[in-house]
Amino acid sequence: MTLYLHLAQLLGERIEQGLYRPGDRLPSVRALSAEHGVSLSTVQQAYRVLEDSGLAAPRPKSGFFATAGATLPALPAVSRATQRPVDISQWDQVVEMVREGPSKHTVALGCGMPDITSPTLKPLLRSLARLSRRLDMPGLYYDTLPGTPALREQIARLLVNSGCRLGADDILITAGCHEALSCSVRALCQPGDIVAVDSPSFFGSMQTLQGLGMKALEIPTDPLTGISLPALELALEQWPVKVIQLNPNCNNPFGYIMPEANKRALLSLAQRYDVAIIEDDVYGDLAYEYPRARTIKSFDTDGRVLLCSSFSKTLAPGLRMGWVAPGRYQEQVAHMKYIGSGCTATQPQLAIADFIAGGHYEPHVRRMRGQYQQSRDEMTAWVRRYFPAGTRVSRPRGGFMLWLELPERFDSVALNQALKGQGVQIAVGSIFSASGKYRHCLRMNFAARPTAQIEDAVRKVGQTAAQLLAAG
């Protein structure tokens, strides 16, 4: 993409996503030129594109103003910085959620489940059944430590979509992305080490750091572009950071895709300060745009990126099938995998390898991408209808999670409590921070096809939130 088109896209997204309201003045040509290191005429070209698409209009002597975009709610704020590495809390909140799971009669808006009812998933179930009938019973044997070659080959093939050129030998199979992340952290860090993380951050990887005795250094993160590179650089200067851990594609919970330029810049930062990167790409294949965004791993030249992912969000999480491409840390990660759980289960590996080799993965993921994008719009509309005015809403570009920000004094833990009798559950914001920030935020899952029952659940959440705000 040419420079001016790239810039136009970036600005356009910001307008569409409500960062600028109609009538808001847009950054000056000079300011953008300085910020992005491009010529004045490149910025002018970009603005012409925005004019053509009706997103910006010039006013004589005053520059450019936003003309559309107000149809979308405002975005959550850029997350605030912590000043120092902290011990991670919030395990109590997390364990409450994962110990019981929602009851059958609850609309579990807080959960991490994809939609598994699509007919495009059927061939996978058929493979599983077929494997159980095979006379040589391949699924019952211990696998080797790296995992079944057939599956590793298929994963290597899929990784081409995110720009990675890896072979089967570069990949280790794990019990979900969770184990991939856990093995990576254990391979790289000792207790007490500092890990820089995007913030908000998936609570599972956060608790993994906690349980292993690492400290988290939460870096301010933009709801559209991801981790702040200036803030990260400052942190790297100030602290002996061992690893940067982040979720740059279809981020959980923000939903952004980190711009390619930022990915490259992040990687050179990591090189400059000689730290490793743990890149969680678990939602990457669910980007609504095609082709999907590249991984940081795809730019990696010296093996410092450990790419972690799984089939939990694209296929089904109950299978517990993930992988890690650990770069130069392959030996250490394999070691940690062995001492954590030994080899991975055999049968689901064979079934997924069948599924991909049979050409079923791409059509399935394509269908889910379309469905999730539609559900995002439906869910966003419900939030605008039922939530208190001023609720800020993320604008995900992939995956199936929506992040809401309410006024500071709002308490999502109290909200979840109040929802208990009503058959609805959300994910409280505080678990997405090492230090319990984001208690005024919450995350909702929109994977399931929109139904009246789900709309009703969202209505209950919104109304209960409004009541709590009114009472507080």
Add this chain to the structure above:
Amino acid sequence: MTLYLHLAQLLGERIEQGLYRPGDRLPSVRALSAEHGVSLSTVQQAYRVLEDSGLAAPRPKSGFFATAGATLPALPAVSRATQRPVDISQWDQVVEMVREGPSKHTVALGCGMPDITSPTLKPLLRSLARLSRRLDMPGLYYDTLPGTPALREQIARLLVNSGCRLGADDILITAGCHEALSCSVRALCQPGDIVAVDSPSFFGSMQTLQGLGMKALEIPTDPLTGISLPALELALEQWPVKVIQLNPNCNNPFGYIMPEANKRALLSLAQRYDVAIIEDDVYGDLAYEYPRARTIKSFDTDGRVLLCSSFSKTLAPGLRMGWVAPGRYQEQVAHMKYIGSGCTATQPQLAIADFIAGGHYEPHVRRMRGQYQQSRDEMTAWVRRYFPAGTRVSRPRGGFMLWLELPERFDSVALNQALKGQGVQIAVGSIFSASGKYRHCLRMNFAARPTAQIEDAVRKVGQTAAQLLAAG
């Protein structure tokens, strides 16, 4: 059991198992009385029982002599003590084994596979297939952290056979016994902590200690009765031991069942020195005797025993289905489980719960017990036929592993090397020790039904061993 019968059984086993050859003088009445803390007349009664069963005969003025038992090869020696906690080595040897796995054309005598070809396992495969056809697709959902209640209830029922009265809530499901052990160690220890272990010991749990930074204190272990309690007590007095980790029932690799009295004594030692016990019972249900031996856990009154097990040896290891009953450490172990891999795979849990609830577990295990006992005798006979004279052989009372001890100067690593072209592989003894002891020993799997091909493989191993000994 009365004291004298217990003593008679103990002595009888030692004679049968070749610790005393025909004509060997047996311990004096006075010595046995002192050793076991029983009266002289109790020992005399015990000797009368042995006389009656033709195992011992009195000689005037000289005491009792062994009369039978010479039909079995001599047992391996009691393992030697280390003087101090050590860092664990041998990962290189282990990873070589688990990375590749044996090729299709190799008779893998070194592997840990049970026989999975028994028709009594069929209902399990049918359950797996049936679950894949269910319209509600229960196997695809995330499970809760502790695991599926249906399976935990069935495990609690099975545990009654080993004397445990536990409920479903006392049990956490894990990805194999491996993960159960790993979570237990991580819940109890910090890097640098000392763990007392039986020796030889399963290489997987040893490497887990290594990878987590713990030190192993190897305790001398008797091939018939297990870990030496006097040696253990000495160790507890001398070192700040955090945990005792052992495999008392159908031990891998020795095959012994620790006597009940020793289990009780071990538990009170642990109480006295306030250390936890990690009890690996993965082969316990494969004891040839019925009812099966009790676990140490079954005597536990204050929740200090963490019982770890799995269906890997009784059903099939490729399923990766294990569990831990962590006693008072439940919270910590659940935490470690979460940060290691999150929840466990759903479908195989449901399938195994079906299998047990359908009454298929007991008949399957009964059949395997019988088969393994026969294979043990066959394998022992082959060893006597094909191995160098003087090879010492374990006398397993359960499971499917035989442990061989050759002269000190023998090198099992060189043996495995020499076997590479011959389509046979054994487990080298050195990986069963933290410090690479037992290099002159090896372990062979006799799970598969005896065939001419396996006999041929054992012959090759024995002959190659003889050649190496002759050459060395």
